[in-house]
Amino acid sequence: MLKGIFFIPYFFLLSTSFLIAQPKKWAANWYFGYNAGISFMDGTPKPLSGGIISTWEGCASISDNNGNLLFYTDGSTIRNKKHLVVPGAVDLGGHSSTTQSATIVPLPEEDNIYYVFSIDFSGGEKILQYSIVDMQLNEGLGGLVSKNNILLTNSSEGLTVIKHCNSIDYWILANELGTNSFKAFKLTKEGINRKFIESKIGARKGPAGHLKASPNGQKIAIALFSDSFELFDFNPNTGIVSNQMLIRHPEFHPTYGLEFSADNHYLYMAGTLVDGKQIYQFDITAGSASAVLQSKTSVGKIADSYFGALQLGPDNKIYVAINGHNHLAVINNPTLKGTECGFIKDGVSLGGKKSGIGLPNFISAPFNTQPRVFISRSVGKTCKDITLKADIAPRVGNWHYQWFLDGKPIHRATQTSITPAQSGSYQVIVNEVGSCNKDTIRSEELDVEFLNANPEFTIANCNNVLLKANANAPFQWIGNDIPREQESQDTLTVAGYGVQKYRLKMFYSDNTSCFVQKELSVVFPPTQSYKLEKKSLVSCDTLTLIAPISPNWDTYKWKLLDNSTVNANKVTVRQSGQYIVFVENTQTQCVTKDTLNVIIHPSPAMRTNESFCLASSTLELQAGANGENLLYDWAPNSSKNASLIVDKAGSYHVRVTTPQGCSSSRSINVVELQKVTLGSNITICEGDPIELSPTVTNAPNPVSYRWSSGENARTIKPEKSGTYTLTTKQSVCETVDSIKVIINPLPKIKTTETVCLDKEIEAGGLEEDLTYQWQHSGESTPVIAISALGVYKVKITNTFGCTATRNISVNAYCPPHVYAPDAFTPNGDGINDVFSLFVASGQPVCLDIYNRWGQLIKRNENENPGWDGQVDGTLSPEGTYPYVFRYKIRNDNSIHEYRGVVILQR
Structure with missing residues (x-):
């Protein structure tokens, strides 16, 4: 039993198509056309490879209950799941140019025996015959038990199979060529009954065109390969065809492919050959032949080829063959009206293979399932305006309805909907009129309960009363002093006095917009009162x-x-x-x-207490209040304005009052700006002492210091050049002053050193533009001559005027050292024309020159002796000349000799 069942019927009313269950997967694999095939194993059709079939029109395939391929045929040859010919299964009478060349039907109540029906085209005569396949033979690949068993001579090309009313047996339905005779053969577990049921009705049948049955087996349609097709009723219990309906239109030429929608509501028809460019939809529930024809809608067109067979797939979509194309067209939603059915030309790829105009021929109702009935409920303008409606899915057919209340039939309630008159459990039972299925279809029960309540009260104690709802639906108490958490209680206690009104609001839990209210007048007993002093x-x-x-x-x-x-x-x-x-x-x-x-x-909203700096001669203070028509009172001044101008430091107060007499006040502290100076810019030399110290006046409050160099002390000692900024703050007053400090570098000089006594010493400056002052002599040259041991000091000054002093200690005599060249060239070019020697820390005495035989050829006793390469004005020849150089040492008068050889070259 379902309570509050709104959501169940609405789901089915909003659904646009019916997903009909597929009990068996016989149609999971299709092979057709020119080696083409598709598979529905995962629900979505995908190309199949390996198929060895080449036929323009009819063919058939069969899979087991789980969707595994068993075998397929073009009506002439049967191939197993390995695509090999079943032994002996050739020349079965089918033909590549027969509309429904073959179909495959399992023997009822058998899992391994299959009948393969085919239409022989040999010699121009069409013969309906059958063969029998046993899948237990050939290690499960199937073997032929019997073949070419004739059922009907002079058959047309149409062939369909319809489930018997008992849901076990099958009708094999064909029509005789050139007559209006339908012949229905019954297939049971005993085999095919050759004694057929004949129905002579309708037009004379031509050779080509499809014969199709609706999924529920109650309608058949046959294409006449002309400008028309026929619709008939079919009785799945008796096999009788009746109630011919001819549908003719000049656009229909030649009629060929037919298929019913899964819900038995629509029929789709396509022409073929050069004129077969359109697919039409017909509403077969419209009534008369003219009404069905009027429902005609073109739902698909092509220009580059023509249509062929239409076949309902396991997914309840209809697939359409297009001659010579490598895709099948598809009608995605065949149960929807008109172009909403969703025709797509290139619907399913064939993986590079091509289609003819035929598709596999299947039993007409392998996907059909039993209908179900549901009850939907709607509420009108009032809560008692309720309608229950029975909805059936699938929805096609003639149905008998009987409504029940609490398990008992309601008199004359045999329509699709009823209006309940009382609360209770409702159910509907339906039977399809004319259906061979005699099962009764029952809906779930739906509880209907009209809103009702009988609120009452009883006196509890003092001035308390007990309220009781007595309601049959969710409700809400409405009245004075009912706490929110108690609004949905069936009983509750309230206190009051006199007469008070309470309301009880009842509503449906699944539709709160529909409600009923009842009013209850509660008379409270008198009680002692309590009064406040003021109201x-x-x-x-x-x-x-x-x-x-x-x-x-x-x-x-x-x-x-x-x-x-x-x-x-x-x-x-x-x-x-x-x-x-x-x-x-x-x-x-x-x-x-x-x-x-x-x-x-409210009192006036004001800013908090503040402090300001008197940085100029005057300062304007604002009261800091928001509002209109406010009154202001300043102290110690007596101003009544929203602002006050002051010219000296101090503490000021303001009170602000609203017209209602509510006031707020705040204090404002005014601080006089301090004066700070760092003085003039400073230039010093590196190493000179420096300290920056500000002069601060007019600062009654403590002052904080913040230098740009990061220090927070009052004074700092800079170590490098730059501009130094000092920010001082007392209270809210802040001032800034800056001073520029330039620290010039000292002159770059050599370090203090100790040397031996030589002719001269250097001051040791390491850069240009230096000035010198020797302290012992007052000389100002960078190099001076010395003759005595001792300490020599020199003051060195750079261009910045910065001075450094260097000490040079001369504490010993330097040992003598003779410097003599190896060769000279007295050729008068002014370069190396004279052979001369130099002695450090010594005094030359004389130079003696000898020839190569050891004879003295030249003596020079000058202070700086040398030889110009001549002897008595005569040029000496090139060669090697020995020499003896004599000199004295500074610290004594002893004579020393230095011997060597010099080369004379010209």
Whole structure:
């Protein structure tokens, strides 16, 4: 039993197609056309490879209950799942140019025996015959048991198979060529019954065109390969064809492919050959032949080829063959009206293979399932305006309805909908009129309950009453002093006085917009009253509400504006509004209340206390309040304005009052700006002492210091050039001063050193533009001559005027050292024309030159002796000349000799 069942029927009413269950997967694999095939094993058709079939028209395939391929045929040859010819299964009479060349039917109540029906085209005569395949033979690949068993001579090319009413047996339906005779052969577990059921009805049948049955087996359609097709009723119980309906139109030429939608509602027809460019949809439930023809809608067109067979697939879509194409067209939603059915030309790829105009021929109802019935409920303008409607899926067919209330049939309730008159459990039972299925289809039960309540009250104690809803649906109490958490309680206690109205609002849990209200007048018993001293109070910002203590009451509770409560006789509030105090005597359980109206005016909103710096001669102070018509009072000044101009430091106060008399105040402190100076810029030399110290005046408050170099002390000692900025702050006053410091570098000189006594010493400056002053002599040259041991000091000054002193210690005589060249060239070019020697720390005495035989040829006793390569004015020849150089040492008079050889070259 379902309660509140709205969601179930609405789901099916909104559905646009019916997903009909597929009990067996016989149609999972299709082979057709020119080695083409598709598989439905995963629900979506995909190309199949390996198929060895080449036929323009009819063919058939069969798979087992799980969708595994068993075998397929073009009506002439049977091939197993390995695509090999079943032994002997050739020349079965089918033909590549027969509309429905073959179809395959399992023997009822057998899992391994299959009948293969085919239409022989040999010699121009068409013969309906059958062969039998046993899948237990050839190691499960199938073997032929019997073949070429004739059922009907002079058959047309149409062939269809319809489930018997018993859902076990099958009807094999064909029509005789050139007559109006239909012949139905019954296939049971005993085999094919050659004694057929004949129905002579309709037009004479031509050779080509499809014969198709609806999934429920109650309709058949046959294409006449002309400008028309026929619709008939079929009785799956008796095999009789009846009620011919001819559908003719000049656009229909030649009619060929036919297929019914899965819900038996629509028939689709396509022409073929050069004129077969369109697919039409017909509503076969429209009524008369003219009504069905009027429902004609073109749902698909092509220009580059023509259509062929139409076949319903396991997914309830209809697939369409297009001659010579490597895709099948598809009608995605065949149960939808008109072009909403969704025709797509290139619907399913054939993996590079091509289609003819034929598709596999299957049993007409392998996908059919039993209908189901559901009840939907709708509510009109009032809660009692309820309609129940039976909805059937699939929806096609003639149905008999019987409605039940609490398990009993409702008199004359045999329509699709009823209007309930009372509460109870409703159900509908349906039977299809004319159906061979005699099962009764029952809906779920749906509870319908009309909203009803009988609210009442009883006196509890003191001024309390007990409310009781007595409702049959969800409800809400509405009235004074009912807490929100108790609004849905069936019974609750309320306190009051006099006569008060309470309402009970009932509504459906699945449709809260539909509700019924009942009113209850409650008469409270008289009780002792409690009165506050005043009915209204006015205050600024906050107010403490006080309920006077009385000996008659021992519990006090204030109800605030947000419906919260405070259990005390005092409460501080900040909002205007109506406040209720409840008082109770816990012994008598009497409760009463009184109301107090509170008006709270806000004080002016003001800025907090502030401090300002008097940086100029005057400063304007703002009161800092927001509002209109405010009154201002300054102190110690007596100004009444919103601002005040001051010219000296001090503490100032302002009070601001609203028209309602609520006031706020604040203090403003004015601080006089301090004076700070760092003095003039400073230039010094590296190493000179320096300290920056500000002069601060007019600073009664403590002063903080912040230098740009990061220090926070009052004074700093800079170590490098730059601009130094000092920021000082006292209270809110801040000042800034800067000073530029230039520290020039000292001159670059050599370090102090100790040397031996030579002719001269250097001052040791390492850069240009230096000046020198030797302290012992006053000389100013960078190099001076010396003759005595001792310490020599020189003062060196650079261009910045910065000075450094260097000490040079001469503490010993230098050992003598002779410098003599190896060769000279007295050729008069002014370069190396004279052979001369130099002795460091010594005094030359004489130079003797010898020839190669050891003879003295030249003596020179000058202070700086040398030889110009001549002897007595005569040029000496090139060669090697020995020499002896004699000299004295500075610290004694002994003579020393230096011997060598010099080469004379010209």
